[in-house]
Amino acid sequence: MRRYFRLHRIFIAQYLKKLMEYKVDFLLGAIGLLLTQAIQIMFLGIIFSQIPALIGYTFPQILFIYGFSLIAKSLDHLFTDNLWMVGYRIIRKGEFDKYLTRPINTLYHVIAENFCVDAFGEILTCALLLGYSIPKLNLPFHWYTIPLLIVVVIFATLIYTSLKIMTSAISFWTKASGHITHMLYMANDFAKYPVSIYNKAVQTIITYVIPFAFTAYFPASYFLTGENPLFCIGGTVIAGTVMFALALFVWHKGLNAYESAGS
């Protein structure tokens, strides 16, 4: 374990050197993400200029849920962005052989190789949203709120990462699966709004099948109201654990099925 932490530091240092070469390019990615979020929030602002509450949720509450949804998303983006490349390029171009010859875990190696600083655009938006909404909300606060938050964030991020591992691992069989990861990634926008705006079918899917609701809405609603801790927090922990176990299983199955691309 200690060895992996040391390795990770070296990987990040290596990446930061690469980054120095393209300083402006880093900013472009972060600005792009910041702009995307800013326009979405402006859209919410326009809606709330006309109505006092969206099915019972006030503007600061909606912003809190939205901001909360970005915590797990941005952390996953920051640390595991290289998984996208597995589905888009690494397998198809036969570059995966490299990872198999190294004396470290393949999944860890793929993930550690890249450190996606673009995600700071999302992290900044998230900080602004939570910083704006929290003082306006009367959130219940206990000694265990912060430790709970940390646990929830870890498991919520695991949900994202696991889904990305699974969809990337499909490319071990099909050579390319970036489009499947993309499709799933578009679906995570469902997490940004209270689940009660969706119909029953969508609610069931994002709770029990692809548990995006546990990356944002459920834990956020616990921190908003203090109600239902067992389902909201426990559900996130269970969903994260189950997803991660499944992801590891699929990845290892895939490794066994992997045969290098000819070209």
Add this chain to the structure above:
Amino acid sequence: MSRIKRFFRTYRPFTRAGMQEMIAYRANFICFLIGEILSAFIMYFVWKAVFLSSDSETFMGFTMEDMVVYLFITFLTGYLTYSDGSFAVGEEIIDGSIAMRMIRPCSFEMCFLFQELGSRLISVSMIFVPMVAGVEIYRYAVSGSVRFQIGYFLLYILSLLFAYMISFYFNVCYGFMAFFFKNLWGTTLIKETVVGFLSGAIVPLAFLPSGLAQVLNLLPFASLSYTPVMIYMGMYSTSQILFSFGLQIFWLFTMYGVTKLIWRSAVKHLAIQGG
């Protein structure tokens, strides 16, 4: 006449290549399409909640029915006028294969255009009819009367064609950014967000402060999405339609001119570098 024939003979293979590429990567295309439709549905649910929470039947002049038509026709318009030119040009600039374009006996942007038309033909044939039919069935179910008007529909298609051409030339111009920046993902994300906003694809321009909306209406971006959608919905009067077609043609020529200018100076720039 023979010149036109030769023109099409030159570029037809590119169209065929585009179609074949699309068919070869059909799984990619279908997953991409589903992902995009999902985001349209998220917006649908958000708007449904907005109308449920509102006391009035309309939201800044739009009924729920208008809003649904707006959402899905905007989605369709955006999908059909989407042009990959900026990425394709950018990648060629970064890996240097753009140099090959200069020694070929055909116009560089026409090759891109005809190749993309091939792939567009496939996607039009797959999504256009189901999408329009879906929207019209919804309208009929909600209002109890047929709202589809063939005149507006034909004008919409014409406007859509102009929108695609403007989008194509705009994207080729934007692709030249790769001469300066290497992060194509970042520049593309910025472009898509800004264009999405300015073209009214995220928020209808009518919802913005009226001064801002008037300015945005004149910019080329409104011609990409807002104009065709408003025509489809029958929200524009005859004079507004004529004016917006004029504007679309104006922007098309402007974008075309700018592309030619940049390309000419880019060729010189590359020549100085020694190719």
